[in-house]
Amino acid sequence: MAPIPNGIMINSLSGTALGNNSGLRSWPADAPCSSTLLEEAQTAYSLKRREKPLVGLQARRPPVTPAKRLPMYVLETRGLRKAYGSEGEVCVNALRGVNLQVRKGELLAIMGPSGSGKSTLLHILGGVETPTSGQVLLEGVDLATLSDDQRTIIRRERMGFIFQSFNLLPAFTAEENVALPLELGGMPSVEARRRAADTLRLVGMSHRRNHVPTTMSGGEQQRVAIARALVMRPALLLADEPTGNLDSNNGRQVTALLRRLVTEDEQTIVMVTHDANVAAQADRLVRLRDGLEETAETPSHAPTRERERVGAGRTCLFKGTG
Ligand SMILES: Nc1ncnc2c1ncn2[C@@H]1O[C@H](COP(=O)(O)OP(=O)(O)OP(=O)(O)O)[C@@H](O)[C@H]1O
Numbered sequence: 001m002a003p004i005p006n007g008i009m010i011n012s013l014s015g016t017a018l019g020n021n022s023g024l025r026s027w028p029a030d031a032p033c034s035s036t037l038l039e040e041a042q043t044a045y046s047l048k049r050r051e052k053p054l055v056g057l058q059a060r061r062p063p064v065t066p067a068k069r070l071p072m073y074v075l076e077t078r079g080l081r082k083a084y085g086s087e088g089e090v091c092v093n094a095l096r097g098v099n100l101q102v103r104k105g106e107l108l109a110i111m112g113p114s115g116s117g118k119s120t121l122l123h124i125l126g127g128v129e130t131p132t133s134g135q136v137l138l139e140g141v142d143l144a145t146l147s148d149d150q151r152t153i154i155r156r157e158r159m160g161f162i163f164q165s166f167n168l169l170p171a172f173t174a175e176e177n178v179a180l181p182l183e184l185g186g187m188p189s190v191e192a193r194r195r196a197a198d199t200l201r202l203v204g205m206s207h208r209r210n211h212v213p214t215t216m217s218g219g220e221q222q223r224v225a226i227a228r229a230l231v232m233r234p235a236l237l238l239a240d241e242p243t244g245n246l247d248s249n250n251g252r253q254v255t256a257l258l259r260r261l262v263t264e265d266e267q268t269i270v271m272v273t274h275d276a277n278v279a280a281q282a283d284r285l286v287r288l289r290d291g292l293e294e295t296a297e298t299p300s301h302a303p304t305r306e307r308e309r310v311g312a313g314r315t316c317l318f319k320g321t322g
Pocket residue numbers: 084085092093094112113114115116117118119120121311
């Protein structure tokens with residue numbers, strides 16, 4: 001693995017080093033070296049080493065410390081609100097009280113017109129942004145009750161992220177890209193590369209493991225990005241327009257892969273999409289409009305084409321209301 005260059009952007013969601021792109025923040029300067037993080041990463045790694053050998057899709061089940069009582073939902077939001085703008089300024093109520101419940105092994109699609117709050121919701125679920133009010137519970141844990149370091153670990157170890165633009169490191173091979181989150185968590189390179197190879201096999205990309213992203217098709221790059229999101233065995237995958245940059249054939253393959261991960265491995269996925277054909281593969285569809293769930297439906301009833309409308313009527317003079 002090539003050394004990580006100074007100043008590289010790290011995906012604060014998954015702990016993955018990335019090129020310049022939207023939705024990214026710099027990794028906190030002290031994060032990879034902090035003793036707490038290092039200790040926790042080493043503990044997590046030593047737990048993982050005691051697992052049985054990897055076999056098939058089930059190989060990716062995480063070595064979770066058994067909870068006293070399993071939470072009913074992998075993900076839950078309660079009254080989630082987000083207002084942009086400071087006091088006295090015109091503000092935008094991007095989210096106005098969103099309540100979601102996502103069960104283990106469920107593929108939830110979120111659709112809605114441009115400006116309806118889909119990306120804002122995903123950023124808050126991923127801990128990149130904080131809500132103005134309301135709660136996000138991941139596996140029963142309220143993210144707001146965690147310290148910054150704890151949230152960073154949760155994001156890296158329990159959440160995986162898939163972006164429209166893949167966000168692979170161009171100078172790294174597929175296998176190096178996938179191994180990176182593990183190595184950032186303190187896993188020795190040989191073990192990280194072995195797990196990366198296993199995960200690439202899972203997404204049907206073994207034959208391209210030594211290729212760099214520019215030599216792969218968009219669909220292949222997205223499958224590598226999915227492998228990178230899966231390699232930490234996250235409880236939750238968050239996908240923002242995962243087929244948005246793909247042609248229909250590659251889009252179908254990526255959608256089928258996500259569906260298979262849910263059906264065969266009980267992976268939980270929340271996916272934003274504009275494509276009704278992609279949403280049709282989901283177990284449930286939630287439509288956002290003006291920062292609120294408009295409807296929840298089963299995808300078989302989804303229209304063939306999502307209506308587009310720019311969100312309007314939500315600007316206000318900031319009063320802490322929404
Ligand atoms: N950083 C910000 N500051 C101010 N307003 C913002 C900010 N981010 C988003 N908004 C506003 O919040 C609303 C919701 O934006 P968001 O990006 O979540 O929409 P979206 O549903 O993802 O749209 P699209 O389908 O176009 O990606 C929009 O009115 C947007 O202008």
